Amino acid sequence: MLERLPETVKVFEVGPRDGLQNEPRQVSTQDKVRLIEALAAAGLKNIELTSFVSPKWIPQLADGLAVARAVKLPADVNTSALVPNFKGYQSAKEAGLRQIALFMSATESHSQKNINKGIADALSVLKELSQAAKADRLTVRAYLSVVFFCPYEGRVNPASVAKLLLELQNMSIDEISLGDTIGAATPKQVVELIKLISSDIDLKKIALHFHDTMGTALANVLAGLESGITTFDASIGGMGGCPYAPGAAGNLATEDLVYLLNESGIKTGIDLEKLVDCGKLAQEILGKELPGRYLKACLSSREKKVRAQAEAQA
Ligand code: HMG
Ligand code: MG
Numbered sequence: 001m002l003e004r005l006p007e008t009v010k011v012f013e014v015g016p017r018d019g020l021q022n023e024p025r026q027v028s029t030q031d032k033v034r035l036i037e038a039l040a041a042a043g044l045k046n047i048e049l050t051s052f053v054s055p056k057w058i059p060q061l062a063d064g065l066a067v068a069r070a071v072k073l074p075a076d077v078n079t080s081a082l083v084p085n086f087k088g089y090q091s092a093k094e095a096g097l098r099q100i101a102l103f104m105s106a107t108e109s110h111s112q113k114n115i116n117k118g119i120a121d122a123l124s125v126l127k128e129l130s131q132a133a134k135a136d137r138l139t140v141r142a143y144l145s146v147v148f149f150c151p152y153e154g155r156v157n158p159a160s161v162a163k164l165l166l167e168l169q170n171m172s173i174d175e176i177s178l179g180d181t182i183g184a185a186t187p188k189q190v191v192e193l194i195k196l197i198s199s200d201i202d203l204k205k206i207a208l209h210f211h212d213t214m215g216t217a218l219a220n221v222l223a224g225l226e227s228g229i230t231t232f233d234a235s236i237g238g239m240g241g242c243p244y245a246p247g248a249a250g251n252l253a254t255e256d257l258v259y260l261l262n263e264s265g266i267k268t269g270i271d272l273e274k275l276v277d278c279g280k281l282a283q284e285i286l287g288k289e290l291p292g293r294y295l296k297a298c299l300s301s302r303e304k305k306v307r308a309q310a311e312a313q314a
Contacts, residue, residue: 002226008267010046010231011257012177012207013039015282016067017048017082018251019239021058023286029063031285033070038281039236042274044254046078048101052088058243068095080141084115089129093136100133102126102173103143106161109152110145110181114244119164127171134172141175142168143209147193148185151245158193165201175205177233180220182248183211187223194227207231210252212238212291217252218260225266232257237279237290253292255279 016036020027032050039047049071055062064081073079080099083089092100104122105111111119130140146153147161161178168176178193194203208224208231210217221232238253255275261268272294279295289296 002222002264004226004228005264005266006225006230008230009225009261010207011044011254011261011268011270012046012048012231012233013044013236013254014048014209014233014251015039015236015239015254017051017061018233018242019235019237019282020060021051022241022243023060023239025286026060027285029066029070032063032067035236035278035281035285036067036071037073038274038278040073040077042278043268043270045076045269046080047073048080048082049095049097051082052091052095053082053084065091065095068092068097078139082143083129085125086129086132089132092138097138099139099141099174100129101141101143101177102129103145104164105145105150105181106147106156106164107150107153110150110244113152114145114242123164123167126168126173130172139174140172141177141207142171142173143177143179144168145179145181145242146245147178148180148189149182151182151247158189158196161193162197162200165197169201169205173205175207175231176201177207177209177231179209180211180217181242181245183213183217185210185220186214186216187219190220190223191227194224194229198228203228204230207233209233211241211248211250212252213247213249218256221252221257221260225264234258236275236292237282237295238292239282239286239290250291253279253290253295255292255294255298259294 050064051061083100234254234257235251238250240250
């Protein structure tokens with residue numbers, strides 16, 4: 001264990017999109033912008049700003065274009081957004097984003113529930129959109145969801161995931177993020193899947209996207225690191241969930257991930273203290289406590305310090 005860790009890791013922040021998409025309380029455009037700018041100030045260089053999907057399906061992110069136009073970010077931040085079709089693609093271009101994030105599922109049932117079409121049709125859409133994006137000089141990320149478990153079909157066959165990955169590999173796609181959409185995967189499954197795909201797929205192009213329903217997300221990150229993966233998705237404070245994956249909890253918390261990486265001697269370029277400020281801001285914006293453990297621990301120790309200082313002065 002822990003013999004093959006990389007020197008650096010790319011953290012891909014999905015909080016403003018995956019984190020918010022399922023939140024029932026409507027967050028204002030201004031608050032979304034504040035949160036995104038704070039995340040960039042903490043050193044995150046890859047941020048998924050929003051979705052350009054149907055507002056009927058994801059009402060929380062209906063203001064995607066306004067958010068993307070309003071944020072002021074350093075020039076080296078890779079701005080991305082979820083795009084399901086040409087309509088969404090036009091919005092991403094209008095917003096001046098650098099990247100589009102396409103998405104599809106590894107099972108027919110999740111695909112139908114999430115995008116109202118089957119896998120074959122989704123593959124055609126991804127092919128057309130990735131070609132258009134390349135012609136427009138945008139980079140392309142693609143999510144493959146439910147690669148371990150599907151909320152409708154149960155355990156997913158790794159061989160069928162590997163087959164879909166080969167199809168994606170033949171498209172103009174720069175990075176493929178493998179999603180444990182319901183947050184139930186275990187390290188053994190992660191190691192087995194990466195081993196299975198590693199002879200055909202360039203692992204530098206693979207990202208892992210863990211939700212944390214069963215509390216296995218960080219253990220899965222470690223399994224991914226040991227298997228040669230160097231890009232991980234996370235969401236500030238552990239916000240999130242897919243509305244079309246019943247029972248799924250939030251994403252792996254960005255602060256928990258960065259704490260683990262820092263303490264393992266892996267560079268991320270992210271300021272953990274500032275990340276905690278972002279988590280605090282996210283809690284204020286949502287009006288509730290978030291599940292991130294490092295966030296909870298830090299905020300409670302900050303509170304204790306403030307109380308002790310006040311008592312000392314009294
Ligand atoms: P549909 O109903 O089959 O499509 O939805 P449609 O073409 O009939 O359009 C329906 C209405 O939406 C129309 O409006 C369109 O104009 C509008 P109307 O004529 O009824 O007034 N519309 C749009 N509006 C704005 N932007 C667009 C757009 N497209 C259509 N881009 C569709 C098909 C794909 C659009 C729909 O199913 C959809 O938007 N799905 C998105 C669902 C979603 O966002 N799910 C969560 C993200 S995936 C996820 O969380 C997993 C991930 O995190 C990884 C993991 O954890 O595994 C990525
Ligand atoms: Mg997700």
